[in-house]
Amino acid sequence: MLISIMSGGSMQYSVLVGLVCLAIASFSSSVGSSNNTFLCLESERLALLQFKQGLLSDYKYNALATWESTKDCCDWRGIACNNHTGHVITLDLSFNFLRGEIHPSLLELRYLEYLDLSFNDFGGMMIPVFIGSLSQLKELKLGRANFSGHVPPQLGNLSNLHTLDLSNNENVSSENVEWLSHLSSLRYLNMSWVNLSEAVNWPQSLSKLTSLRELKLSLCNLPDVNLSSLSKNALETLDLQNNQFWGSLPELTGFSKLRELLLSSNNISGSLPESVGTLSSLEELDVSMNSMTGVITESHLRDLSRLQSLKLSGNGFYINLSSHWDPPFQLTSSLALSSCKLGPAFPKWILKQTNITELHLSNAGISGSLPDKFWDLFVHLYSLDLSINQICGKLPNLSTTIFWVVDLSSNLLSGAVPSFPPTLRFLNLSTNMFSDLSSSFCATRAPYLGFIEISDNLLSGELPNCWMQFSGLGLLFLGKNKLSGKIPSSLGNLKIMTLLSLKDNNFSGELPSLENCTELAMVDLDNNNLSGRIPTWIGQRLTTLMYLRLRSNQFSGIIPSSLCNLATIHVLDLSHNNISGGLPRCLNNITAMAVDIVLGMGVELVWKGIEREFGKNLLQVRSIDISSNSLVDEIPESITSMEKLTSLNLSGNNLIGKVPENFGNMKMLESLDLSRNQISGGIPASFSKLNFLSVLDLSHNNLSGRIPLGTQLQSFNATVYMGNFGLCGPPLTPNCSENGTTQADDDMKEDDDDGLISLGFFISTVLGFVSGFWIVCGSLLLKSSWRYAYFKFLDDSRDWIHVKTAVYKEKMQRRLQR
Incomplete structure (x- = not known):
């Protein structure tokens, strides 16, 4: 074209050159102009700066650090503008550790389409009502931002919204979700953890959302509902886990487009409908932790060619699949069939799922040895749970695997504990017949291993001294074995260890220094042959100790006063040793016994005369047991200020003197044993205030006088007072004289009067x-x-x-x- 114009004459050529030059000049001018002016509109820039004033962050790299008045707001972190109009259309401040208030100046951002304030901390403030006036919003994300109060129904005005995430705000609730029905464009809804227990007709409101593809309402306390009413929204994800649904599942033919069906941790009963096998798009099926029963056949799985995760654990299913069945799927995630009947032989079809990452077959009725190639087939497996079966045999070298979690507890496995990979985080081999924990295990180099339990086995010999290589170990349970010798000193290198149990073994010698293990919350060395003095560093260094059990050993010497520094102790058990001296008069410094704790693991305690196991209930227990030692001297008066104490056992010692008068101040006592001492004097009248007392033993002392009147004290059998020949009154004798002497003394006095x-x-x-x-x-x-x-x-x-x-x-x- 240019050649044609040029051939037309010099005039046309001159005109063309001029036009080109003009275009170039105009372009240069516009570029220069863009370098000297802001794209951001002034009103919106000021609105953002005002919004910034209400927010604070402890995180030095938060998005607001880039918000300066001298810069174009479209260049600020978390801000995006329309390239043509300059209007702010995106405000993304997620994961910035922000706190403070959300200023209504955001209303100036009238063209805002994307607002994300998730993963911040707004201190329990309510979701601002004015957000419902941001009419152009398409995506609103307020998840895990510590909001509270009711969801404002004004959010129903956001007719353009296609994504709404209010999840993980535990203090947010909504009694009426009718406002959701107005969000006709909504495709993604996540209100997990929002309290919807009072929501009525919520399925009807959701059924109007014809564009909805993903619905996530887990942990919402949703009332029971017929799930078939949801089958009209063409759902691809249905997540209703951890709610209160009960009854049986309806037919699932209406959910033909489902990719994820997540119904775990409800109260669903009945059988799994065979129609689940027609959901050809299904990728994840999770109905675990319900009350379902029945037989799972090939019909339930026939068309699930896209299935990647199958979780049926925690039900009563019987898996009846042919040994030659060829699954239509190749799982790439989880296979969880715990508590389902699978055995006795290990299912062959599972051996074909070589790409799974999690295999959980606990309590599945499997017996005998594992298939020969089991440990070589699952090369992607990082979580394995075969606990509570009857699996026998020995474990091979597992150091080349990629396991994170291994739970083989409660089986019949024997031989040596093998070496494991450096990726290991959790190991439970308890309740088996392992006999050797030495060289092979010490070959393990697992710095992230946080949990080891090999209790209740046949381990013998000395405990290996290689614990320095498990620097990340937090919980170690080796109780109920036959281990002997000294406790290895390398345990003192476990600086972040919180729970240590070596009970019911044959360890001897003195306790090695654990003073660097300052995170210890529980130490249980019960029933060994440990000797020497109780170390002073226990009270000086282990100041977060909650559970100390040195029961049934050979410890001697006095109780170190440093134990009075254990301000968070809940259980102190030094019974059945050779401890002498008196009770520390500073025991009341264990103000004790006022801190509530929760130990995830079960711990044992002699409670009310019976050995019992406590788990989370341990937070209610505050116990001191120093019985069956050689304590002397009087019970110090200071002990009566331990008002939260629930159990006290000082029996089987040589304590003398009187019971402190203010003993009744320990009004939470449920169990008290002062028997088999040489305590004299009367039972203090304050005992009548011990209203929670259900176990009492004051027998075999030198107590005298009247038993105080009180509902609890008279309810006990007379044997709890026996061996105190000077005591009188119910339930020991019908009555006492006015001066508190026994009737026998009165009879003798009458004889004196008669000559x-x-x-x-x-x-x-x-x-x-x-x-x-x-x-x-x-x-x-x-x-x-x-x-x-x-x-x-x-x-x-x-x-x-x-x-x-x-x-x-x-x-x-x-x-x-x-």
Whole structure:
């Protein structure tokens, strides 16, 4: 074209050159102009700066650090503008650790399409009502931002919205979700963790959302509903986990486009409909942790060629699949069939799922040895749970696997504990028959291994001294074995260890230094042969200790006063040792016993005379047990200020003196045992305030006086007071005298008033009389007047003795009957 114009003459050529030059000049001018002016509109820039004023962040790299008044707001972090109009259309401040208030100046952003304030902390403020006036919004994300209160129904005005995420705001609720029905363009709705327990007719409101593809309402306390009412929205994801649904599942033919069906942790019963096998688009099926039963056949799985994850655990299903069945799917994620009946043979069809990453077959009725190539087939497996079966055999070297989690507990596995890969995080081999924990296990180099439990096995010999290579270990349970020798010193390198249990072994020698393990919350060394003094560093360094059990060892010496520094202790058990000296008078510094704790693992405790296991209930227990030692001296008065104490056992010692008068201040006591000591004096009247007392033993002491009147104290059997010969009153005796002495003492006093001090006095009187009789007998034969006087005296004496003897016999019979 240019050649044609040029051939037309010089005039046309000149005109063309001029036009080109003009275009170039115009373009250069526009480029220069864009470098000197802001694309951001002034009103919106000021609105954003005002919005910034209400927010704070402790994170130095937050988005607001780039918001400066001298810069174009379209270049600020988290901001995007329309390239043609300059209007702000995106505000993304997620994951910025922001707190403060959300200023209504955002209303100036009238063309805002995307607003994301998720993963911040707005301190429990309500979701601002004015957000419902941002009419151009297409995506609104407020998840995990610590909002509270009711969801404003004004959000129903956002007719252009296609994504709404209000999830993980636990203090947000909505009693009426009718406003959702107005969001006709909505395709994604996530209100998980929002309290919808009072929401009525919510399925009807959701059924109007014809564009909805993903619905996530887990942990919403949703009331029960017929799920078939949801089948009109063409759903691809239905997540209703952790709610209150009950009854059986409806037919699922209406959910033909489903990719994810997540219904775990409800109360659903009945069988799994066979129509689930027609959902050819299904990629994830999770109905675990319900109350479902019935038989799973090939019909349930026939068309699920796209299935990647199958979770049926925690139900009562019987898996009846042919041993030659060839699955239509190749799982790439999870296969979880725990508590389903699979065995006794290991299913062959599972061996074909070689790409799974999680295999959970706990309590599945599997017995015998695993298939020969089991450990070589699943090369992508990182989580394995075969616990609570009857699997036998030995484990091979597993150091080349990629396991993170291995749970083989409660089986019949034997031999040596093998080496594991450096990726391992969790290992549970408890309740098996492993016998060796030495060289092979020490070959493991797993710095991220946080949990080891190999308790209740047949491990013997000395514990290997290689624990320094498990620097990330937090929980170690090796109890109920036959381990002996000294506890290895390398345990002291586990600086982040929180729970240590070596109970029920044969460890001997002194306790090695664990003073660098300052995160310890539980130490259980019960039933070993450990000796020496209780280390002072326990109270000086382990200041977060909540559970200390040194019961049934050979510890000696006095109780170190440093134990009084254990301000968070809940269970202190030093019983059945050789501890001497007195109780520390600073025990009340264990203010004790006022901190609530939760230990995820079950721990054992002698409670009310019975060995019991406590899990989360341990937070209610505050116990001191120093029984069966050689303690001397008095019970210090300071102990009575431990008002949160629920159990105290000081029995089987040599304690003396009186029970502190203010003992009743420990009003939370449920169990008290002071038996088999040498405690004297009376039972304090304050005992009548121990209204929660259900176990009491004060027997075999030197207590005396009246048992205080109180509903609890009289409800116990008399045996709890036996062996205290000076005690009186119910339930030991019917009553006491006014001065608090026993009825036997009163009887003796009455005898004194009658001239008969004792049975010995009576006997001596008779003997004296007989002796006198024979001395004067000769005189009576010689002189008649003496003989007359003597026989008269004898008759009078006989009458007097008869009367007194009858009275004394009656009183003795009454006393013996009592």
